[in-house]
Amino acid sequence: MTQDPKPQFLIDLERDGYVVVPGVVGKEECAEFQEASLKWLESFPYGFKRDDRSTWxxxxxxEGATGGIYNRYAVSHEDFVWRIRAHPGIVDIFSTIWGTDDILASFDGMNVTMPINEKTGRTDIPLTEAWPHIDQNARNVDRFELYQGIANLAPNGPNDGGLCVLKGSHLKHAEHFASIGGFRPEKDAGEDQNAYGYIDEDFQWYKDNGCEVVKVCAGEGDLILWDSRTVHWNSSPVGEQTRFCCYVCYCPRSMASEADLAKKFEVFKARKCTTHWPNQNIVFTDLDNDYAVPRRPDGTVDPANRDKPFVDVIETPAVLRLVGVRA
Structure with a gap:
């Protein structure tokens, strides 16, 4: 029996460290996500109104990171987020990547970022500066471990913010670390975490060694994929288009132990948000840092913080399968 040829998107992804797969989510589904996510923001008691720029x-x-990344307030388990996470087109892409449909989903968040400019956008926050990093343990960069994903749910051109990458950087880490005598401990999140940051000198090294800076552009309904080892960051939208996207990530169920699966089900039933690693159950609100609890601009704990969605996920068989539940 002959093996199916590797799809072109996967060839490109392995070579460049990122790829855009077009037309995975339908336009109507994108519009539904946009409407539901704006309604979610308007559900908080702080007066945001989508049509009143003075409330932006x-x-x-x-509270959201870099102007619009939301991964607390139980948003990961809002029904409109799960509709994207369990989307058959997205699930099929990741099943193709892993060579199995027996996969788990992360309980990651979503992004609604209004543009930042004086004419049509926000003026209360600065543009996001580049914060180059990888989402993989610096000790393991010699091997592939995970692909991350963005379900891009609105047009996303050069001025619309979003993912930026150093093309091909996922294959350069061993050479880079050798050139500086190992990774920098002060930029390392620790052996049990999957995060490592880069200083300006490191960033320049990658550019000098052939890694092109790319602001990834994508159409409404496209799926953006990247290797967790690819150096990346996000940029602010500066045009007229609000950025709408959902962060999606999946891995084979076999990467989780029975204890991991039991914990994952507990996290799901508690409607907690996790990092993008589907098998590790790292919960944002359980972390011992300032980000664990959302706060108001004056630094006080947000009294509107919540541990249940406004509109709870419907526990369909497709949803429970991605949670790890098997009949």
């Missing part, structure tokens, strides 16, 4: 401020919005 930190005072009127729940």
């Amino acid at each position: 401020t930190r005072e009127n919005l729940p």
Whole structure:
């Protein structure tokens, strides 16, 4: 029996460290996500209104990183987020990547970022500066471990913010670390975490060694994929288009132990949000850092913080399968 040829998107992904797969989510489904995510922001008691630009401020919005990344407030288990996470087209892409449909999903968040500019956008926050990093343990960069994904749910051109990458950097880490005598301990998140950051000198090294800076552009409904070892960051939208996307990531169920699966089900039933690693159950609100609890602009704990969705996920067989439940 002959093996199916490797799809072109996977060839490109392995070579460049990122790829855009077009037309995975339908336009109607994108519109539904946009409407539901704006309604979610308006559900908080701080006065945000999508059609009133004077309310596009930190005072009127729940707390989100870099102007619009939301992964607390139980948002990961809102029904509109799960509709994207369990989307057959996205699940099929990751099943192709892994060579199995027996996969788990992460309980990651979503992004609604209004543009930042004086004419049509926000003026209360600065543009996001580049924060180059990888989402993999620096000790393991010699091997592939995970692909991350963004379900891009609105047009995303050069001025619309979003993912930026150093093309091909996923294959350069061993050479880079050898050139500086190992990874920098102060930029390492620790052996049990999957994060490592880069200083300006490191960033320049990758550029000098053939890694092109790319602001990834994608159409409405496209799926963006990247290797967790690819150096990346996000940029602010500066045009007129609000950025809408959902972060999606999956891995084979075999990468989780029975204890991991039991813990994952507990996390799901508690409606907690996790990092993008589907098998590790790292919960944002359980972390011992300032990000664990959302806060208001004055630093006080957000009284509107919540541990249940506004509109809870419907526990369909497709959803429970991605949680790890098997009949």
